[in-house]
Amino acid sequence: MEFRLLGTFEAYRDNQPVALSNRRQERCLLAVLLLDPGRLVRTDRLIDLLWNGRPPASARGAVHTYIGRLRAALAPYGVMISSRRDGYLMEADGHQIDVDEFSRLTHQASDATEPAERLPLLDRALALWRGPLLADTAHDELRERLHGPLEELRLTGVELRAEAQLALGQHARVAAELTPLVARHPTREQLVATLMTALYQGGRQAEALTLYQTTRHALVEHLGVDPGTRLREVHRRILRADHRLDRPGRRVYEVRVRGESLPWSVGGHPALDFCNTFAGWAHPAPLPGAEWLRSFRTLAVWAGHVGLVDDVAVTRLIELAGHDAREAAAVLDEARTMRARLYACLTDPNDHHAFDAMAHHAETAATVQVFRRGADGRGRWWPDLRAGLRLPVHAVAWSAAELLADPRRLTIRACPDPACGWLFLDGSGVRRWCSLGTCGRSDAEALCRTA
Known part of the structure; x- marks a missing residue:
């Protein structure tokens, strides 16, 4: 069975429309279950969503009645709503839900490397968008809470x-x-x-x-x-x-180094730029384009671009990755894990677990640092090439330790939009948003105006 939630609520079986219910709250309840197929939705959450936190005394009984009617309407089409503990779930039996297909195609397109491959995927995804989620059923606040x-x-x-x-x-x-x-x-x-x-x-x-x-x-x-x-x-x-x-084929605002597409260095410090991406990495469901660490080669080139390692080291790292792809992939996973810990450490000074994890990374990085003269005649600490493929991880950890020990660490802010979360340094103490234009949402603008 096919359910269309983007726009007006519609259901189809073999391309023929199916009338399930003309009651708004019943359709809302069904939509909540469809948005999380195979997962239990507690009755208390259903009540909170359907009555927007102000339920009548009869709400629990009403939900039970709604479920009974929906089960009767869906049973002829093989769609089952199960009761589990104090809640309900929609059995994931291969039903087509346009929200899931829209999300899948959009994320698949973001992973495509060629424009000719990306465009048809996005055309298919955006063709599913008939309007806001449950346009005829949910009010704006419920729509925001649902998805x-x-x-x-x-x-x-x-x-x-x-x-x-x-x-x-x-x-x-x-x-x-x-x-x-x-x-x-x-x-x-x-x-x-x-x-x-x-x-x-x-x-x-x-x-x-x-x-x-x-x-x-x-x-x-x-x-x-x-x-x-x-x-x-x-x-x-x-x-x-x-x-x-x-010139077609390249975004005009991207940074291209050794054939790699890198994010702009806008956080004010390499450790911040390591956490930052195009947009949306902080969100539980990352937005397309958010993940820029697509390969170990990207990590190595980025480390050289921001000055954490020199060009000789970047060339050597690329060569090593070509000889040991499995180890390179493991190091990339380690870098992503460290990024999450660093982000937590920078956004919550009271997260002692994240700080301890970064301290361990920094202490390990300290064991492979060497003091060398740079091209400008100044001495500085560099990670030793003997660190092998883990060299960029050590370089980032060393940079992060420097930031955590720097008084500027107290000026770090995160964009308040949950779909953004960019980190930046703010010496003025007056900014409350990133101003990078990656958010573009009205709720972020409201936050900005009230900050």
Whole structure:
């Protein structure tokens, strides 16, 4: 059976519509179970969601009645709702749910390396979007509680598709599709940067520059910040008629080193940039594009790019990884685990477990440090090449230890948007948001205005 939750609630069997219930709360209850197939949803949570924290005395009995009606309506189609302890679950029996398919296709597209491979996946994903989750059933607050990241995932998918279209030379299509979307999200800088690029490639330089000024005004007026690094870079390149804006196949704001796509160094310290990604790494369900540590080679190149290791070490690491792919993969997993510990340590000074874990990493890194003269004549500590494939992990741990011992550690902030979570240094003590334009959500803007 097929359930469509993106937009109005609809159910189908063999492409024929199925009428399940005309009662709003029953449809909401069914949707809650469908969003977590195979997992128990406690009755207390169902009551809290259906009555928004203000249930009547008869709520538990009402839920029992709703479940009975839904079971009767679904039974002819082989859909089962089971009772387990004090709750219910939707048996995961291969039913098609558009929310799951949308998420799967979007994340699959983010892993695709070629624009021609990415574009059809995103076309399929975005075609499933008929409107907000349960448009005719749930109010905005319930929708946010049920599956808040969906709108962010859709916007990320639109951005990824626009980038793929630009890479394939479809600038006119990008300009047409993004213009109304940017009007609805005037402070979402990545959308604006992509639209500016499309306008420039279509010979509409003046419109692109006007859009930048409009966006800059909106950011200052509503958020009190100037445009972020990416948007300023696109603006600068348009003013200079930079040929890279006319070259398809590459995002104009990415950093390319030795063929690797790296995140911009915007946190203010290598240890922060190690934690930061394009957007959304801190969220329990990472957004597409969030994970930039795709391979050990990426880790090695990044460590050289931010100055944690020298070029000789980067070349050596790439060679070693080619000879021992299994060990390289293990080191990459270790780096990701350490990243999570470092993020926890930096965002919660009272997390003693995370600090102890980082202290252990730092102490291990200290055993492989050597003091050498740099090209500028200054001495500094470098991880010894004898550390082998674990060298970049030691380099990051050493950098993290330096930050944790630095008074600037007290100025570290995290963007309050749960879909972002970027870390940055704030010596002024007045910023409460990242201002990188990776969030683009109204709730983040509200936080900014009230901070």
